Amino acid sequence: MRGYKPKILCIAQQKGGVCKTTSVLSLSAAWALEGKKVLMLDTDPQANLTRNILDYEKLKKDISLLYKGKQSIKSIIHKTPYKNLFIVPTRTALNRIENLERTLSTFNALKKALPQVAKIYDYVVIDTPPSLGLFTISALLAATHVLVPVQPTFFCQEGLGDLNETIKEARESNPGLISVRYFITLYDKRTVISQDLTETLRSQLGSMVFKTIIHRNIAVEESQYAQRTIFDYAPRSRGAADFKALAKEVEQWLENAS
Ligand SMILES: Nc1ncnc2c1ncn2[C@@H]1O[C@H](COP(=O)(O)OP(=O)(O)OP(=O)(O)O)[C@@H](O)[C@H]1O
Ligand SMILES: [Mg+2]
16 A cells, blocks of 8 residues: 555635635546546535536435435445546535534544545545535545635635634644645636735735636636536636646645645
């Protein structure tokens, strides 16, 4: 067995529509193309990640079985159309778990399950909902690294404090949580506000913000509509280049942070 440290990356931000799901899919797809074996987990009852890559109507098993303790993680891992890229999908029925099963074992379900498979994959990447509820907390309790997308809009810093507090609390029960990084997303170079807020964020968070910026690029949105990865749909697009660069930076962090 290789010298082994699990790499479990949670992408979190309670603000909605800031590119969490897009980043989970695009970073995972970039690594899969490089030959890394990647497992994505969809913990968002909206099931956007699942719908982006699988035939949602045909799904029989999903992550709710794991939260309920009814099935092992291995039995709910699905192949995707892409080599090296796997997913534990979700269905919107997951909402019921948030309401009915807020027990300690539900909060700890991922933390308990992931060590069973983490050795098989180079990276596990977890998508989370736009809230700091059960599913985001359960992902933070299992993660080794947390990546936070920040959109440079007037409200971009709203909620970052709450998220940081939640990460701090998760760390108390999860000493394996090594480090947190941020990246700028949905950047619109035509607006002064995008530039100003990006500078402000960099001056506040310094080297915790990755150099790569994910620009607003229509091909990214179109690729999701076409249920393909950005590298498959528009390999020469700005979006593909941005995510490839970000994947490189994040990979260095995952491999070196300890
Ligand atoms: N770089 C980009 N350029 C253009 N559109 C983008 C880009 N990244 C994401 N989008 C679009 O923005 C929308 C929100 O993205 P996404 O679903 O990834 O956000 P999210 O943070 O996961 O949202 P939620 O909080 O609802 O889960 C989607 O329609 C997506 O296609
Ligand atoms: Mg999402």
